[in-house]
Amino acid sequence: MANTKQIAGAVAFVASIAALDRYVVVESEPSFDNMVFIDSGVFLMGSEKGLADESPVHEVRLDAFWIDKYEVSNADYTKFIEATGYLTESEKQGSGLVFATPAENQAMSLNPKDWWNRVAYANWHKPTGLEAKTQDSIADHPVVQVNFADSLAYCNWLGKELPTEAQFEFAARGGRDGEIYSWGNSPLHHREAVTNHWQADNLADPSVDDGFAGTAPVGSFPPNDHDLYDISGNVWEWVSDWYDPEYYSVSEWENPRGLDLEQSLGSTASIEAMRSIRGGSFLCSDDYCSGFRVSARMPANPNSSTNHTGFRCVKNVKWTEDLMHQLN
Ligand SMILES: [Ca+2]
Ligand SMILES: [Ca+2]
Numbered sequence: 230m231a232n233t234k235q236i237a238g239a240v241a242f243v244a245s246i247a248a249l250d251r252y253v254v255v256e257s258e259p260s261f262d263n264m265v266f267i268d269s270g271v272f273l274m275g276s277e278k279g280l281a282d283e284s285p286v287h288e289v290r291l292d293a294f295w296i297d298k299y300e301v302s303n304a305d306y307t308k309f310i311e312a313t314g315y316l317t318e319s320e321k322q323g324s325g326l327v328f329a330t331p332a333e334n335q336a337m338s339l340n341p342k343d344w345w346n347r348v349a350y351a352n353w354h355k356p357t358g359l360e361a362k363t364q365d366s367i368a369d370h371p372v373v374q375v376n377f378a379d380s381l382a383y384c385n386w387l388g389k390e391l392p393t394e395a396q397f398e399f400a401a402r403g404g405r406d407g408e409i410y411s412w413g414n415s416p417l418h419h420r421e422a423v424t425n426h427w428q429a430d431n432l433a434d435p436s437v438d439d440g441f442a443g444t445a446p447v448g449s450f451p452p453n454d455h456d457l458y459d460i461s462g463n464v465w466e467w468v469s470d471w472y473d474p475e476y477y478s479v480s481e482w483e484n485p486r487g488l489d490l491e492q493s494l495g496s497t498a499s500i501e502a503m504r505s506i507r508g509g510s511f512l513c514s515d516d517y518c519s520g521f522r523v524s525a526r527m528p529a530n531p532n533s534s535t536n537h538t539g540f541r542c543v544k545n546v547k548w549t550e551d552l553m554h555q556l557n
Contacts, residue, residue, distance in 0.1 A: 403454030
């Protein structure tokens with residue numbers, strides 16, 4: 230671990246070169262501030278008690294990596310925008326997807342498509358559109374209305390990556406193999422304020438017993454055993470894998486990264502391949518979605534920006550050391 234810290238400065242230079250064929254130029258001094266070191270290890274990924282795409286439970290070995298302690302905040306993302314002039318997809322398109330309770334949009338349908346409205350001018354500045362709070366008032370909230378590319382661009386700027394699904398679950402479990410939640414097996418409704426979630430029985434009945442109907446400032450709830458905040462709840466988080474519901478049957482044992490695009494397209498029979506998101510959001514409850522279960526997976530259109538999906542980044546130790554080796 231110490232060696233990795235010591236070479237961080239040199240790696241910044243290498244990372245800036247590596248990033249040239251990616252999206253944006255990496256800033257000069259990437260740091261490990263507010264990151265948690267996750268040592269290499271073996272864990273049991275998935276669950277036999279969840280949805281079909283969470284099984285079979287399979288053993289996975291991961292190399293060591295660093296992961297952000299918090300979801301990336303609006304204040305964090307502002308630095309990226311100001312440094313690069315990057316324009317997010319929702320800003321280019323002039324709209325983003327915003328959740329509306331069934332009562333608000335007059336649609337009591339159980340179809341999730343009826344809960345989402347495309348709202349003009351909704352973007353990371355104004356997550357729910359023109360009438361949203363000012364950016365200053367949500368500076369410490371997780372950035373949302375960022376699609377997969379918008380999220381990856383931020384991570385690459387810092388010489389980081391999006392976590393793989395396996396890295397996210399390994400970090401979220403914190404050693405709790407076989408358990409349901411990042412905090413153990415206690416049902417969510419038996420605990421108070423363990424994570425920012427939806428506390429009512431249905432989506433037409435918003436409840437704010439945990440203090441937040443929407444996003445909460447990052448770090449408002451207790452961390453997991455790895456000192457990671459909001460690794461369950463608050464906002465869903467983009468991970469790097471293409472989503473495939475049957476991937477666990479063919480997953481590599483070591484450092485799995487998901488199927489490639491062609492395999493994902495073929496498996497889902499979808500015209501548009503989906504990426505995976507993890508961790509659940511303020512819209513999940515134990516009765517609905519339950520995305521904060523540590524094994525829960527969700528497909529998401531990588532081109533879509535919504536007000537309940539953000540991200541955090543990782544720095545891969547082996548990737549870093551390989552670059553140093555190439556440099557020498
Ligand atoms: Ca809440
Ligand atoms: Ca989260």
